[in-house]
Amino acid sequence: MSNDINNEYFCDGITEEIINALTKISQLKVIARTSSFAFKGKDIDIRKIGEQLNVHTILEGSIKKSQDRIRITAQLIDIKDGTHYWSKKFDRELIDIFDLEDEISLTIADEVRNNFGHFEIQDQLITQPTNNIDAYQMFLKGRSLQLKWTPDSINQAIVCYDQAVALDKNYAKAYYAKLQCYGLLGMWGYMPYEEAIGLAISNLLIAKEIDTSLPEYPLSFVGKFFWEEWDFKNAYIHINKVLEINPKHIDGLEAMTELFIALGFFDHAKIYANKLLEVDPLSANNHYTIAHIYYYQRQYNKALECINYALTLNPGLELAHHLKCFCLINLNKKQQFSKFIDKSSLIEEKNLLFNLVNNEGVEVPNHLIKKWSEISKNEAMLVPYDLFILSNSNHKKLAFSSLSEMVKHRRGQVINYRQEPFLQPLHNMQGFKDLHHSSLQLSEVKLSQENTEKTTSAILNEIQIETLKDELLLYFKEEEPFLNPQLNLKLVAEILESNTNKISYLINKAFSLNFNDFVNSYRLDYFKTIAVDPKNSHLTILGLAYDSGFNSKSVFNTYFKKIENVTPRAWMKANM
Structure with missing residues (x-):
């Protein structure tokens, strides 16, 4: 509600903090940022929003920031009839922002409980992460840039996080955020990998000396063990630590889903994928994730339904575009396929893969094989069409050699190589089963039961x-x-x-x-x-x-x- 458009990142950040605080109440179902923000600034019937999010109550509000003061209004609305059963205005100095966030979160939780029945609420939901309000504002600005998920925005986010720790050298969350940014730049190939990992580790070493109670601490090890080393057992251990701190942590739930997909534990993967959809139902990425499970199970029509919805939510989700191509190829839907890939990238590769899978006697042009051989490992495709094409052609030995190199270097594009339908022709080749041995077996996996309810005697006994x-x-x-x-x-x-x-x-x-x-x-x-x-x-x-x-x-x-x-x-x- 502020006149200064530059305050939007601050208001969005406070909203996310309140969302995250409410997720700490185990018996409350709270919709995550991505899905909640889908309705920001839009004039949509409150009943329609409740229906799309599958919730009974909507929290609606506004934030106005003016110099060193902040005003927050909040109201709880019953989606059945639009009744505003609680509303309040909070007017404070900016210096008290953390106390205000905690007060609002606790008040909202109290009012929901007052109207819907018992659940336990902690004495405090938000702790003060920094003593410097300017550092906090720089952190929120960095967070808003990071969530754009582009190389430029992530580099800009790092600058903001640097300014935050310059103002408060003990700001643990800012160091963890920088760590994640460097990890992403390294994995995406937008920064030399060794340099990115070195910077990530240096930030981790600082952050861990300040605060290891945050879920970001065990999460920091997940990227290393899972994506970098394919050490699935250690990845599993650290993801569990994240979810022990916060059972609804979006990154933790997503990591566990991805881990089980990589291992082919699809029933387990669906459990966590459905938890993701429950708390973040309008996330295109979450629908892409569950589509991937169906795809690896060869349920291509189900996968296609999920992918189409993901692309409705986010038409620019590149990985979802590729997965839709793969579903159409495996379903042999030529007309739909040709129409869908029109004016997209890699058209020659896509058409060639379609023909190899669905027709006989198709040859791979030499110019493509030459082109792929000249691509350095740092310029590998986001999705390895070259590997998929070779695997379904007369060049299976070359395909196996390429897959072996990618597995050796732990390339993220092939972490699910055991499940990939296009790599099925390589399964009987000598050495395939020895490419990588998982350190985690299904017998070692235990589905965590959220300890959400205390026993009756722990609260009040009958007397x-x-x-x-x-x-x-x-x-x-x-x-x-x-x-x-x-x-x-x-x-x-x-x-x-x-x-x-x-x-x-x-x-x-x-x-x-x-x-x-x-x-x-x-x-x-x-x-x-x-x-x-x-x-x-x-x-x-x-x-x-x-x-x-x-x-x-x-x-x-x-x-x-x-x-x-x-x-x-x-x-x-x-x-x-």
Whole structure:
């Protein structure tokens, strides 16, 4: 909402921080940045958004930054009827931004719990990563650039992260972010690999001395073990460490999916791919990932459905374009294939691969073989059409030699070589099974069970429930706290000398209600009592509702109709 367009990265960054904070609450399903941001700045019916994201509640808000102050508004909306069941405005100095992010996250979690039932909330969801607000702003700017995923934007992001650590040499997240950027530039071939890895390692050595509690720490080793060394067992161990810290970590879930795909453990891969889709349903990359599983299982029509949706979400996703080509080739859909690849790159290679797979007696032109032999290993194709073509031609020995070199150098393009349909003709060649031996076997894999719920006895046992229940009922009968429109779970917990998690659990367990319905049941009974009293005949229905503790006309009307199955006005006519 700020006049300065340059503040957008800051506002986006704060939004992502709140999203990430809420994901720490294990029983909450929170949609990730990619899918949430798909609706940013768009005028779309709230019910349509809820349907696309498969959620019951939308958090909507705005951020306005002006010099050293920030104003954040937030509201929770029920997607069934568009009811705004909570809204609040936060106005703070910028120096308090981390406390504000934590306050907003905790308040949102409280309000969702108040309306939908018990789940446990930590005392703190966001910790202060730096004492320097300028360093934080540079980090957020770097983050916004990194998420554009282009070589130029990643190099610009590194500059921002450098400025962040120059302002705060103990800013661990900035070092981890730089590490990831250098790793990407090295893997993509936009920086000499050895140089990139050296810079990544130097940042890791600094970051690990500052903070190893962040998920970024074990994640830093995943790239090394998985992509660089193909040490699948160590990769598996470190991905699990990431998910132990945060079971919904997008990069952790994606890495585990990719690991299981590489090993051919497709049932396991689907479990994690579906978790990705649950928290980030509008990510083109996630739909591409699950399409890959179907492709390797030779379920080409299913893969094609997922790929088409991925390309709808992101028409520029190059890897998805190639995978669609491969599905059409394996399905022998010539007309669709020709139309799809028109005006794309590598048309000669694509057509040749189609003909080799679907026709007999096709030869590979010598000029192509010569061209491929002149390509240095640092200029290898993003997708190895040359290898696929040779494998399906009379040049299988040359193909096997090329695959052997790529496996030897741990080229990411062939990490799934065991599963690739186009490499099937090489499987019976001597030495294929010895190209690489996985350090991780299926028998060693255990699907992690998220420890999302404590046992009943860990929260309240039966005796404690009965004792606290009696205290709660006595308090509501004698003190009538429900008449206070600002009554909240925290206030009730303080009066009963307990904590919000226990009181929330008590109300859910003992009354099968959420906190708001529990309180509103008292308000409704009080309303019905004073509404039929002749001395209150001069008061309006809304006035009586406010006198009963309701603080919103829409909340009162919605709750009244839900319980009584009639409107307040119809009830009044029937009972006066």
